[in-house]
Amino acid sequence: MKKAYIYIGSNNATHELESEKAISIISDHFDGFSAYEIIGFWKGSKEKTLKVEIVIDNDTALIVKVCKELKTKLFQEAIMLEIVESNVAFIQ
Numbered sequence: 001m002k003k004a005y006i007y008i009g010s011n012n013a014t015h016e017l018e019s020e021k022a023i024s025i026i027s028d029h030f031d032g033f034s035a036y037e038i039i040g041f042w043k044g045s046k047e048k049t050l051k052v053e054i055v056i057d058n059d060t061a062l063i064v065k066v067c068k069e070l071k072t073k074l075f076q077e078a079i080m081l082e083i084v085e086s087n088v089a090f091i092q
Helices: 017-026 061-071
Strands: 002-008 036-042 045-054 078-085
Touching: 002 061, 017 036, 017 045, 017 061, 045 061, 061 078
Parallel strands: none
Antiparallel strands: 002 045, 002 078, 036 045
């Protein structure tokens, strides 16, 4: 298993963080994830940023596709994606 961290900055046109729109896009593809607001910096400017954590299998194609969709629909220059190995377990 892997853990993907997605960093989504504020809309380039409006300078507003579109958290609900981003969460809606992500939830169309993944059943579970965590999301929280942080402060990010892009090209020297401070902006509200949404950080999303998702546990994924070893196939990263879907998460890359979702990031590209987020980039387009949220008018971003780039979306930062970090993927790390994880020993995550779901305890039921």
